[in-house]
Amino acid sequence: MPEVVGKSSVQSKAGSANLEAMPLEPTPEIQSLWNDVHAAMRKEFGEAIFRSWLKPLTLRAYYHGTMEVSVPTRFMRDWIHTHYAERITQMCAAENPEIRRVQIVVVQNAISPDSESDSESAERKANQNNREGVASISSPLDPRFTFEGFVVGKPNALAHAAARRVVESMSVPFNPLFLYGGVGLGKTHLMHAIAWSMQENWPDRLVMYLSAEKFMYQFVKALRANDTMNFKDQFRSVDVLIIDDIQFIAGKESTQEEFFHTFNALVDQNKQIVISADRAPSDLAGIDERLRSRLAWGLVADIHPSSYDLRLGILESKRERLGASVPDSVLEFLALKVTSNIRELEGALNRIVAHAEVAKQDITLESTQEVLQDLLRAHDRKITIDEIQRKVAEHYNLRVSDMHSARRARNVARPRQVAMYLAKILTSRSLPEIGRKFGGRDHTTVMHAIRKIEQLMNEDAQIAQDVEVVRRALTG
Ligand code: ADP
Ligand code: MG
DSSP, X not given: OHHHHHHHHHHHHHHOSOTTTSOOOOOHHHHHHHHHHHHHHHHHHOHHHIIIIITTOEEEEEETTEEEEEESOHHHHXXXXXXXXXXXXXXXXXXOTTOOEEEEEEOTTOSOGGGOOHHHHHHHHHHHHHHHHHHHHSOOOXXXXXXXXXXXOGGGHHHHHHHHXXXXXXXXXXXXXXXEESTTSSHHHHHHHHHHHHHHHOXXXXXXXXXXXXXXXXXXXXXXXXOHHHHHHHHHTOSEEEEEOGGGGTTOHHHXXXXXXXXXXXXXXXXXXXXXXXXXXXXXTTSOHHHHHHHTSSEEEEEOOOOHHHHHHHHHHHHHHHTOOOOHHHHHHHHHHOOSOHHHHHXXXXXXXXXXXHHTOOOOHHHHHHHTHHHHHHHHTTOOHHHHHHHHHHHHTOOGGGGTSOOOOHHHHHHHHHHHHHHHHHSOOOHHHHHHXXXXXXXXXXXXXXXXXXXXXXXXHHHHHHHXXXXXXXXX
C-alpha cells in the first residue's frame, strides 16, 4: 500500500505543473482506507458526535502524505480541527504510516446529493420552500451589527457570552435566551449578530429574525386572508426564531396567544428561540402570566447601562471604523459626558466627524464642545453639586456635611468619591471647582477620585450599582 500511495503522488507531480491548485483524485486504496477510518470514528467518538460533526467529512484528495477532506462550513472545519483532527490523523496513520496530515477544507454543499436518501431529499425540497417563505417574513439584517463590531464590557458581558453560546452550540444551550435592557444598549445589535453568525456557522439552520411588531402584523394579515395555516407552518419550520422587542405585544391578546403556541411548538422540537425586551420577563405588564413565566425558563440576561470604559471602547472601535482622526481627549470627553445610551454616543461622534469634514477643521476638544452644545446642555440639565451631594449622602445614609468634611474613614471617603465622580459626569464644573465644593480639596484629589470610581465600577458590582442608582435618581 505505501508504494501505491507514493506512486500516485509522484505521477501526479510529473503530470502537472500546477500541482497545488489541482485536487488529486484519491486512489481506490486511499478511498477505502478513508472509508474504514470514517466508520471507525463512529465507534470511537459515539453516534451523536459522529452525526453532528464527522459524518459530513468527505475525502477529496491525497497528496504527499496529506489526506484532504472537506466539510460544508468554516465553523465545522474549525471545530473539527481543534477537537478531532489530531486523533483522525493518528487513526489514518495507523492504517498507513505514510499519512502524516489530515487537511480539512471548506467546500460548500460538500454533501453530494447522490448520497441522500429519498426522504432526505424530500426534506431538503420542503426546506427549500420554507426557506423562501421564511426569507420573505424575516427582516433584513444590518451588516454593521455583527459580533466583530460588538464591543464587550462588563455591562454587556453576560448577554454577549450567552449570545455566543447560542451560535456555537451544536444543540440548544438554553431556551429561550431572553435579553433585556434599556433603549440603545445593544439588544438589536446582539440579535442581528446571532442571526449573522448562525447563518455562517450553520448554513443548514433556518433562521428567522423579526420584531414582535412585525410578528403581529404578519399574524393579523394571515387572519384577514384566512391563511393562518400557512402562517403557522412557516413559523414552525424555522430552526432559530429571533423576536425583537417582545414588549410590543403587551395587551395584544390574540397575538400573544398565537405567539405562545408558536413558542411552545418550537421549544418542543428543540428549536432555539431568542427574545429581547426592554425589561425583565416578570416586569412585562400586559403579557399573560403563562407566557411571562415561559419567557423566563431559559437564560435571562440583562444589559446594564454602559460604563465609562465600555463607552470609550465603543468610541475607539468606531473611530477606527470611520478612519477619522479624533484625539483621545475628545473620545474621553464624550465617554464621560454622553452617558444615556450607545446610539446617542455614536450619534455624537458622527456629528463631530461630519462637522470637521464640512468645516475642513481638525477635531479638538473646543470644537467638540461647540458642535455638541445642545446635546451637552441637555445632559447637564442643571444638576448642581449640592444636589449630587444630597442624593449621595441620602443613598449611603450619611450627613451632607460628610461630603465636605476632612474625615477619611472608608465609609465616608468612598461615597464622597462617588459624589465627585458624579459631579464630573453630570455637571460642567471643572475639577478645581468641584474640589472647592468638597471642602476645598485639590483638583488632583478630585481626579484621583474619578479614576478610582471608574476603576471600581468595573471591579465591584455594588459600587457600579450604587453609582447607577444615584445617577438615575438625579437624571431620571
Ligand atoms: P437596542 O436594541 O438595545 O435599543 P441597538 O442594538 O439598536 O440598541 O444599539 C444602538 C446602537 O448602539 C447601534 O448602532 C449599535 O451598533 C450600537 N451599540 C450598542 N452596543 C454596542 C456595543 N457593545 N458595541 C458596539 N456598538 C454598540
Ligand atoms: Mg432594538
